[in-house]
Amino acid sequence: MKSxxxxxxxxxxxxxxxxxxxxxxxxKGYMARTAETIxxxxxxGCVVSHVRFGDKVSSPMIPFGKADVMIGxxxxxxxxxxxxxxxxxVVIVCKKDIQPVTASLSGTDYTGKVMLEYLKxxxxxxxxxxxxxxxxxCGSPKVLNVALVGAMAKCQALDLTVSDIDKVLKQKIKPQFxxxxxxxxxxxxxxx
Amino acid sequence: MxxxxxxxxxxxxxxxxxxVRVVSGYPGTPxxxxxxxxxxxxxxxxxxxxxxxxxxxxxxxxxxAYTGVRxxxxxKQVGLNVASDPLMSLNYIGIKGGMVVFVADDPGPIxxxxxxxxxxxxxxxxxxxxxxxSPEEAYEMIGEAxxxxxxxxxxxxxxxxxxxxxxxxxxxxxxxxxxxxxxxxIKDNKWVIFPRLSYQNKIKIEAREGLLSxxxxxxxxxxxxxxxxxxxxxxxxxxxxxxxALEGHEDIFxxxxxxxxxxxxxxxAARFIHQVDQIIAxxxxxxxxxxxxxxxxxKNKLTIDILGKRTSTVPNAGExxxxxxxxxxxxxxxxxxxxxxxxxxxxxxxxxxPPVLCAGCPHRASFYAVKQAMKGGKAVFxxxxxxxxxxxxxxxxxxxxxxxxGAGITIAQGLWHAEKDSVNFAFxxxxxxxxxxxxxxxxxxxxxxDMILIVLDNATTAMTGHQPHPGIGKTMMGEISQKIGIRAxxxxxxxxxxxxxxxxxxxxxxxxxxxxxxxxxxxxIIYKSPCVAxxxxxxxxxxxxxKCIGCKKCMKELGCxxxxxxxxxxxxxxxxxxxxxLCNQVCPTACITDADSTEVxx
Numbered sequence: 072m073k074s075x076x077x078x079x080x081x082x083x084x085x086x087x088x089x090x091x092x093x094x095x096x097x098x099k100g101y102m103a104r105t106a107e108t109i110x111x112x113x114x115x116g117c118v119v120s121h122v123r124f125g126d127k128v129s130s131p132m133i134p135f136g137k138a139d140v141m142i143g144x145x146x147x148x149x150x151x152x153x154x155x156x157x158x159x160x161v162v163i164v165c166k167k168d169i170q171p172v173t174a175s176l177s178g179t180d181y182t183g184k185v186m187l188e189y190l191k192x193x194x195x196x197x198x199x200x201x202x203x204x205x206x207x208x209c210g211s212p213k214v215l216n217v218a219l220v221g222a223m224a225k226c227q228a229l230d231l232t233v234s235d236i237d238k239v240l241k242q243k244i245k246p247q248f249x250x251x252x253x254x255x256x257x258x259x260x261x262x263x
Numbered sequence: 264m265x266x267x268x269x270x271x272x273x274x275x276x277x278x279x280x281x282x283v284r285v286v287s288g289y290p291g292t293p294x295x296x297x298x299x300x301x302x303x304x305x306x307x308x309x310x311x312x313x314x315x316x317x318x319x320x321x322x323x324x325x326x327x328a329y330t331g332v333r334x335x336x337x338x339k340q341v342g343l344n345v346a347s348d349p350l351m352s353l354n355y356i357g358i359k360g361g362m363v364v365f366v367a368d369d370p371g372p373i374x375x376x377x378x379x380x381x382x383x384x385x386x387x388x389x390x391x392x393x394x395x396x397s398p399e400e401a402y403e404m405i406g407e408a409x410x411x412x413x414x415x416x417x418x419x420x421x422x423x424x425x426x427x428x429x430x431x432x433x434x435x436x437x438x439x440x441x442x443x444x445x446x447x448x449i450k451d452n453k454w455v456i457f458p459r460l461s462y463q464n465k466i467k468i469e470a471r472e473g474l475l476s477x478x479x480x481x482x483x484x485x486x487x488x489x490x491x492x493x494x495x496x497x498x499x500x501x502x503x504x505x506x507x508a509l510e511g512h513e514d515i516f517x518x519x520x521x522x523x524x525x526x527x528x529x530x531x532a533a534r535f536i537h538q539v540d541q542i543i544a545x546x547x548x549x550x551x552x553x554x555x556x557x558x559x560x561x562k563n564k565l566t567i568d569i570l571g572k573r574t575s576t577v578p579n580a581g582e583x584x585x586x587x588x589x590x591x592x593x594x595x596x597x598x599x600x601x602x603x604x605x606x607x608x609x610x611x612x613x614x615x616x617p618p619v620l621c622a623g624c625p626h627r628a629s630f631y632a633v634k635q636a637m638k639g640g641k642a643v644f645x646x647x648x649x650x651x652x653x654x655x656x657x658x659x660x661x662x663x664x665x666x667x668x669g670a671g672i673t674i675a676q677g678l679w680h681a682e683k684d685s686v687n688f689a690f691x692x693x694x695x696x697x698x699x700x701x702x703x704x705x706x707x708x709x710x711x712x713d714m715i716l717i718v719l720d721n722a723t724t725a726m727t728g729h730q731p732h733p734g735i736g737k738t739m740m741g742e743i744s745q746k747i748g749i750r751a752x753x754x755x756x757x758x759x760x761x762x763x764x765x766x767x768x769x770x771x772x773x774x775x776x777x778x779x780x781x782x783x784x785x786x787x788i789i790y791k792s793p794c795v796a797x798x799x800x801x802x803x804x805x806x807x808x809x810k811c812i813g814c815k816k817c818m819k820e821l822g823c824x825x826x827x828x829x830x831x832x833x834x835x836x837x838x839x840x841x842x843x844x845l846c847n848q849v850c851p852t853a854c855i856t857d858a859d860s861t862e863v864x865x
Contacts, residue, residue, distance in 0.1 A: 089431075093431060094267055097433045103433055105431040109293065114620065114621060115616070147614065153605075171616040171617075172619050173615055173616065175818050176657060186611060186613075193610075
């Protein structure tokens, strides 16, 4: 069984990312489960989605220390949830930080740099993605989720390839946005 | 065909497959998607409505079930409190067509006021409760719930929890069978509740409890799994957590999975008790299964250790997980089921990131206007249930009380009767006003209270995902209906001071509150501005850096998530800003303008 934890800030497209991964796994013949944050927590709060797939999956929730991959839409959110990562697990993280209102109000400096440096130092398989640049190239901030899923597929940590993801994009994304999302997938998968 | 379905979608498709014909409900996380999915996947013969509140919804479903059709009503756990009046009598009257009351519980709680356990309501109302452990089980179980409802002529509760409702799984969806003919409503005294009838029916209900318990002991979803000497009792999502925690060590345990916590399958449970040396109960919310086992032991004079919430072995608040269960089993029995994990103790501290009102949310403007107008005066701000509960957070700090749907209006009245030197405000959203605010306003007028009602009319039920309501003029059947005006209702109640205005006009908004504060009686201000999540404004604002004096007033006064400070100057995040322009009205140098015009000016 493979487990992938996706975390970030409400409104970043995290639920769709988990659905895309689950759909790709189902397409490959696996059983897939997800668990998502919906409701109150969506309004700019922390959001976590669990995706698990394999021949048999009992529970949708990933226990601490059991995530094969973590996809972070924001550096601090990855660090917040790091106890989910298994030993030698893979971290895909978007470089750009998002200031919580609490940081702005208290005048506390929050910077993603500190988080990224910690990740680089402590996680062997940590891939930092310039999501902002990819979104600019694709012409929409909404494609961040697909770009990060592309990077995840590139790392081969989940037994899902870029073409596995590409196959299900059609099901999950409205036709008018499909082009830019396929581009985002491709650019995400080019990340080193 | 196989589909990736959310638990709530699975329940909806299961109900469609079971031939449901009338569906009502009131939105509430985590229950909302059941009704929405039925509306979206309607084969054409199902009537679907968002009712004005849960009580109305349950009564609509009951009336439909009186005719013989199958009906479903959906709500979250606290909604059942609102619907409890009809439920507690309907149990005596019964139904003809199968009727399922779908209630979503929220362990944690994640997005609810309470950790209320609906399984108690089954016991209280003496009606059966079904509790699915996964979306795929829920898909099948909802049809079985309809069968039992018809077999015993009683409404049944179908309660699921967040991790079933909002979990997705691949499910094989089957064809919808042809609808069955329905007898229709037959006039009979049995539909009219009277003390004598209730006495007779109470005797039948009590007798039915034993029959149902026996029936449920043979129900396939109540199961004993394994033959080990340590007994684990669980139900709902806890069963999934237990299954994962025990993986590879199943032979040590006997698991009793309870799908019908009421009436409890006593015969099955007695077999379980005889089969094991000790028992540990894992369940979220209250100790319903654990207490049923203790009761059965007492009744049958059985002696066995039962561990759970009552022995403080299992936490009595918050969610469980397979990890928590493995750790408890390790600690209690000396196993090594749990997997060690790193806490990364040296990781940098992360900032708290609570949910906030969206950038451009008109509620921010409304709260800010009232706050400014009442600065220095004694005022209490009673809040209510919806997105605007988030007005509680700094820097707005404008929710002094919040209890339950509609309560702000009446709490404000109680405060005033006890303490008359304060101006008491009640903030209520449009959907909440219709659901349970109107009676509170009538109460205020009738009892000559002094208060200011602030209706935050954003033309939707925003928090639960933008459902229509009576003020919008659209129904779940896609029809256009007459819009019910909040102003017209307030006029009919007899309010003489009613102002309707756009909260994004800050100056006028503040002036109006000041004017209202000087008057007596029940005054109302309706702040009308659509929810930014549905009425996207393409315009966004940007800061003229030359004019920005770096005073941070915009951020410190409003707490808008689109505003941050870099190198001493305000900056507006393009992707988040909805161009409401409130920040510019607060800015001492008015340096925030439409993004495009500043770009041209450069």
